[in-house]
Amino acid sequence: MNEYNIMLDAKDMPDAWYNVASVIPEPLDPPLHPATHQPVTADDLGAIFPPSLIAQEMATEEWISIPGPVMDLYRLWRPSPLRRAYRLEKALGTPAKIYYKNESVSPSGSHKINTSIAQAYYNKQDGVMELTTETGAGQWGTALSIACAMLCMRCTVYMVRVSFEQKPYRRVLMETYGGIVKASPSEETDSGKAFLQKYPDTTGSLGMAISEAVEVAAKSGGLVKYSLGSVLNHVCLHQTIIGLEARKQLESVGEYPDIVIGCCGGGSNYAGISFPFVPDKVRDGKDIDFIAVEPTACPTLTRGLYAYDFGDTAEMTPLLKQYTLGHNFVPPGIHAGGLRYHGVAQTVAALTKQGVMRAVAVHQNPVFDALMLFSVTEGIVAAPESGHAVRVAIDEALKCKESGESKTILFNLSGHGHFDMTAYEAYLNKQLHDYELDQEVIDRAEECIPKL
Ligand SMILES: *Cc1c(COP(=O)(O)O)cnc(C)c1O
Numbered sequence: 369m370n371e372y373n374i375m376l377d378a379k380d381m382p383d384a385w386y387n388v389a390s391v392i393p394e395p396l397d398p399p400l401h402p403a404t405h406q407p408v409t410a411d412d413l414g415a416i417f418p419p420s421l422i423a424q425e426m427a428t429e430e431w432i433s434i435p436g437p438v439m440d441l442y443r444l445w446r447p448s449p450l451r452r453a454y455r456l457e458k459a460l461g462t463p464a465k466i467y468y469k470n471e472s473v474s475p476s477g478s479h480k481i482n483t484s485i486a487q488a489y490y491n492k493q494d495g496v497m498e499l500t501t502e503t504g505a506g507q508w509g510t511a512l513s514i515a516c517a518m519l520c521m522r523c524t525v526y527m528v529r530v531s532f533e534q535k536p537y538r539r540v541l542m543e544t545y546g547g548i549v550k551a552s553p554s555e556e557t558d559s560g561k562a563f564l565q566k567y568p569d570t571t572g573s574l575g576m577a578i579s580e581a582v583e584v585a586a587k588s589g590g591l592v593k594y595s596l597g598s599v600l601n602h603v604c605l606h607q608t609i610i611g612l613e614a615r616k617q618l619e620s621v622g623e624y625p626d627i628v629i630g631c632c633g634g635g636s637n638y639a640g641i642s643f644p645f646v647p648d649k650v651r652d653g654k655d656i657d658f659i660a661v662e663p664t665a666c667p668t669l670t671r672g673l674y675a676y677d678f679g680d681t682a683e684m685t686p687l688l689k690q691y692t693l694g695h696n697f698v699p700p701g702i703h704a705g706g707l708r709y710h711g712v713a714q715t716v717a718a719l720t721k722q723g724v725m726r727a728v729a730v731h732q733n734p735v736f737d738a739l740m741l742f743s744v745t746e747g748i749v750a751a752p753e754s755g756h757a758v759r760v761a762i763d764e765a766l767k768c769k770e771s772g773e774s775k776t777i778l779f780n781l782s783g784h785g786h787f788d789m790t791a792y793e794a795y796l797n798k799q800l801h802d803y804e805l806d807q808e809v810i811d812r813a814e815e816c817i818p819k820l
Contacts, residue, residue, distance in 0.1 A: 372454060374467075374617045376447035382612040383434050385605045388643040388715050390430040391650050393722050396714055397689035400676060405820060408686045416585045416594040418494035421487060424602040432605060434486075441485045441518060445474045446609065450617035455745040457765065464768035466761055467623070468781045469614045469641060472748065478783030479637045480511035480597050483606035487595050488515035498522040499595045500584045502552065502577030504633075505531055505705030505753070506538025507783060508597030513547030524592075526552040526560075526580045529572035531705050538787050552577035559583050559682040573698045574709050579682035586684070598634025599679060599688075599713050607640025610780060615644055618778070625656060627764050629779035631756035632660035632669065632727065633706045635713035641780035642725070643715075649724060658725040659764075660716060661756040663735075665803040666699040668692065668712050669720055669727035671810055677711055677817050687818065690717040697813040700803040702732050703791030704752040710813075728760060731802035735759045736795040739785070751783040752791050 389396065398407040413422045424432065434442070453466040471479035491499060499516060502525070503509030509525035516523035525547050532539060532551040539549045550556060552572050553563035559579040563570060570576070578596070585594035596603060611628075618624060628645055630638030638660050648654040660669055672691035679685035681695055690711045693699075697710040719725045735752065738759040743749045750758060761779040768775050785792065794800050 374450040381447050384431040386608040386644045391647045400687040418491045420490040447613045459745045462765040462769040463774040464765040465776045467778045470781050472784035476511040478507045480508050483603045484511040484515035486606040488519045496593045498592045500524045500581040501595045502526045502581045504528050504574050509542045513542045513545035517545045523547045525549045526577040557583045575681035578680035582684050598636040603636050604639035607636045608643050610640035611644035625778040626775040627657045627777045629659045629757050631753050632662045633709050635716035637782040660727040661760045662729050663707050664729045664731050665702045667729045670729045688714045690714050694813040694816045696816045706753040730759050749785045751785045754782045
């Protein structure tokens with residue numbers, strides 16, 4: 369009998385997050401103020417974030433303990449299962465061992481609730497009673513709506529218009545948890561009105577939605593704070609619970625990964641699965657292949673510039689050193705909405721730039737080929753975003769088949785695809801387009817990156 373699921377006892381759940389900033393070989397470049405281009409101070413960030421999260425954003429210590437009430441909420445679904453994909457391996461005929469961390473079992477159906485609960489908790493500790501945010505595919509808005517509901521806080525979500533229209537049930541789900549949802553760009557903020565005037569037919573973008581949510585917090589006089597579902601250091605920090613658990617689970621069956629894979633939008637779920645293994649490579653010289661997987665339609669790490677850029681379209685956020693396609697870039701409307709972001713976490717960017725990690729880009733049709741195989745072998749209909757990781761896990765397993773190597777592959781299954789049936793339908797009807805961006809398109813998009 370094969371053991372499919374490797375469980376971890378609730379009492380063995382890690383009680384501290386791993387801070388990768390403590391181990392990155394070359395120090396991170398400081399975030400800069402959007403107007404003055406001087407390093408941002410805690411005071412600057414205080415307009416939109418609470419003090420405790422600002423402290424985490426700038427933290428340098430290696431471990432940060434997880435507060436008891438956050439541990440209690442995590443225990444609603446954590447530790448999440450680590451699954452050995454025996455049936456997928458068999459279908460591929462590969463000698464590789466494939467393991468995946470199943471984050472789709474959370475209340476929100478994705479990894480994002482790992483940070484939304486932590487962020488809501490710290491905001492409330494600091495006296496904040498309302499959060500604003502943006503959402504692309506709806507996963508983040510759902511995760512923050514649940515967290516706010518559980519901590520008795522208010523939540524307003526600016527949802528990218530194309531997702532608002534493609535995924536109406538995502539909106540209803542957020543509303544069920546008490547979230548207030550607006551299609552972005554909206555008429556309710558100055559930045560939203562400006563976008564609509566300039567691009568009346570826009571599908572919206574995460575960059576625009578961020579501008580709206582940030583504006584509401586910045587103009588609230590401290591009553592409302594802004595919450596971000598990816599990219600920032602504290603978000604990646606909270607997600608490390610994924611990799612820390614996976615590490616213990618692998619240890620319990622005498623395993624250690626040769627390859628660690630995650631899909632990469634802003635970088636947080638990939639950070640979550642990979643960061644806890646980074647010190648092994650950087651300090652102890654372990655040979656681990658870390659692979660971030662992005663869509664060819666939004667090839668941030670593989671084709672973007674390594675430069676300071678804004679996180680949003682309205683140029684209100686601090687400038688972060690990252691890989692970027694330019695903060696005005698609006699990617700083609702692929703179904704993996706959570707991967708349609710022009711930039712990436714500065715920690716993921718730095719580790720890629722410094723050669724500790726690498727990135728690959730894949731087209732959405734091969735991603736759905738992989739998702740179909742995954743659903744019939746593993747029984748899980750995964751999110752299109754997660755499908756990017758599944759695709760590359762399969763590709764690496766097929767390379768092992770060629771070479772006869774029995775590598776241990778670990779990937780993160782970031783979420784389920786139960787709200788992505790329009791995407792599956794388009795694939796089944798052969799209506800999915802693969803987008804290869806012309807270099808001119810990328811060059812033009814990158815023109816808006818500030819020259820510092
Ligand atoms: C949001 C989302 C992503 C992308 O965000 P990251 O910060 O890069 O992890 C990936 N998968 C799912 C299911 C998501 O909801």
